[in-house]
Amino acid sequence: MHLGVFEVASPQVGGTLSWSHPWSDSVRHREVGHWIEVARLLEDAGFDFLFFADGYGYPSVGGDLPEAAARGGLNFSGIDPMLLIPALAHATSRLGFVVTSSTGIDHPVAMARRFATLDHLTGGRIGWNVVTGASQDTVAALFGHERMTAHDTRYEIAEEYVDLCLKLWEGCWEDEALVEDKEAGVFADRDRLHRVEHEGRHFRSSGYFTVVPSRQRTPVLFQAGTSARGREFAAAHAECVFLQGTTLPHAAGNVADIRARAAAHGRDPRSVKVLVGATVTVAATREEALARRAEFEALQTDEVAAVIYAGNTGIDLTALDPDRPLSQVLEPGADARIGQMGQSNIDRFRRPDGTMPLVREVLAELRGRGTRGFTVVGDPLEVADQLEEIVDVTDVDGFLLEAVFSPADHRLFCELVVPELRRRGRLPREQDRPAGSGTLRERLGAPSARLAPDHPGARHAAALRGTGPGTREPVTA
Ligand SMILES: Cc1cc2nc3c(=O)[nH]c(=O)nc-3n(C[C@H](O)[C@H](O)[C@H](O)COP(=O)(O)O)c2cc1C
Structure with missing residues (x-):
């Protein structure tokens, strides 16, 4: 079982309200010391x-x-x-870090340079969660764009964006290009540096990537966004997918679909790790866990649920007829922008027969749920049972834990659940992990620090080997 923790450097995580509770410390999100404490806690417990x-x-x-x-x-x-990552990497030695960054804002060269830098500063422990971006209405206005880019066009842009990043990371420096021979006074071998030429629909680039290759070269590519277009993007590029599960069959269906699509792209479907969000409330006894969960639920209102949902989908649930199904927003004549911001949070309410619940039922479900995945409550044994069931039934590879009281919930999970999962053989002991070079990619089960040969980015590296030194062939797609 792979384990990560889902956080935000802001007061509130997960589309619910709990930062104001005395058990939450998330108002400290602006202090680097707060995050160092969290990172050390997770590393010591064996989180990935x-x-x-x-x-x-x-x-x-x-x-x-x-x-x-x-x-x-x-x-x-x-x-x-x-900007927190270098400090957190310095305070830890094994824990990986994944940062979400949207493909809609700046040029791929800038993104590639930032992540290559982070791969150096973390010693190969960085991942990039590639998203096309939430709340695109406000993002577009903030950045002075005339209008929000359409949902599927954003994914088309993301494909090209990532492809250019891959060319920069994999297709410019041969492995032997960095010489760093002080005696000879040779830094790099000019003949082993290849010009990247990219002439695409959305981006152009011509020249050399100026960051020397890092341990992983390409950060571990994560993806979040489960629309059909999102899953297709994940199948082509993602090494790790963050899925938001609502029910066991819904999550199982999405996992199977992502793996099938990855296979259709010629990739090993098991090499794509799928992790599902889970909000775990654990305590020494079931009664204490339920009481803890009740503290959280007391803070949740329809207003909280509606505001967050509007931010993710553009849909104001409070303005809709509560006694009609949610599908009213998709009827002919409804606001055409609906579905353009994000589809996962609409589709999650689609029943197997295609119908949708009433708006009042949607609000009731979102209250306390927000954008969170599975809700797991109980004593340590019950929690471990439920986590095992989710893994076994849905075929996910592990969890992203979404605390409600952060970091207190992380502490409880580390103290109470991690030892139980380890006892059941679901989490390896640190000394039993295969010896690798300590990169995040290897930690997530890959045999090497570098992209798998069946990943589309690997062809850029292969093209380099094909050209050999001295030819200075441009690397084009
Ligand atoms: C589980 C999950 C987590 C996400 N996390 C982020 C995030 O941190 N930042 C962001 O801008 N968008 C995030 N998104 C939204 C993505 O940007 C996604 O591109 C958007 O939902 C539109 O795609 P979709 O219709 O495939 O969901 C997330 C989406 C999901 C489903």
């Missing part, structure tokens, strides 16, 4: 990585920031988690 969601947007209702979002700190405000 700490994951940061991120984005520039915020919820908007009727074209502006709702009062409830500002008052409640609901997906509103936060710092840039990428």
Whole structure:
């Protein structure tokens, strides 16, 4: 079982409200010391990585920031988690770090340079969660774009964006290009550096990538976004997919679909790790765990649920007829922008027969749930049982834990659940892990620090080997 923790460098995680509870410390999200404590805790317990969601947007209702979002700190405000990573890497030695960054904002060269730098500074422990971006209505306005880019076009842009990043990481420096021979005074072998030429629909680039190759070269590529287009993107590029599961059959269906699509792309379907979100409330006894969960539920309201949902989908549930199905937003004549911001959070309510619940039922389900995945409550044995069941029934490879009281919930999980999972053989002991070079990619089960040969990025490296030194052939797709 692979384990990561899902966090945000902002007051509130997961589309619910709990930062104001005395058990939550998330108002400390602006202190590097807070995150160092979290990272060390996770590393000592044997977690694989700490994951940061991120984005520039915020919820908007009727074209502006709702009062409830500002008052409640609901997906509103936060710092840039990428800038925390070097400090966290310095304070740890094994834990991986995954940072979410959207493909819609800047040029791929800038993104490639930042992640290559982070791969150096973490010693090969960085991952990039590639998203096309939440709250695209407010992001587009904030960045002065005339309009929000359409949902599927954003994925088309993302394909090209990632492809150019891959060319820069994999297709410029041969393995032997970096010489660093002080005596000879030779830094790099010019003949082993290859010009990247990219002439695409959305981006152009011509020249050399100036960051020397890092341990992984390409950061471990994560993806989140489970629309059909999102799953197709994941199947082509993702090494690790973050799925938001609602029911066991829904999650199982998405896992099977992602693996089948990966196989259709010529990739080993098992090499794509699928992790599902889980909100675990654990305590020494079941009664204490239920009481703890009740503290959280007491803070949740329809208003909280509606604001967060609007930020993810553009749908204001409070403005809809509560006694009609959610599918009213998709009927002919409804707002054409619906579905353009994100489809996962609409599709999650689609029943197997294609129908959707009433709006009041959607609100009831979102209350306390937000964008979170599975809810798991109980004593340590019950929690371990439920986690095992999710893995066995859905075929996911592990979990991204979404605490409600952070970092107190992480501490409880590390103290109470990790030893039980280890006892059941679901989590390896650190000394039993295969010896690798300590990169995140290897930690997630890959045989090498570098991209698998069946990943589309590997062809850029293969093209280099094909050209050999001295030819200076441009690497084009
Ligand atoms: C589980 C999950 C986590 C996500 N995390 C982020 C995030 O941290 N930042 C962000 O901008 N978007 C995030 N997104 C939204 C993605 O940007 C995604 O591109 C968007 O939902 C539109 O794609 P979709 O229709 O495939 O969901 C997330 C989506 C899902 C399903």
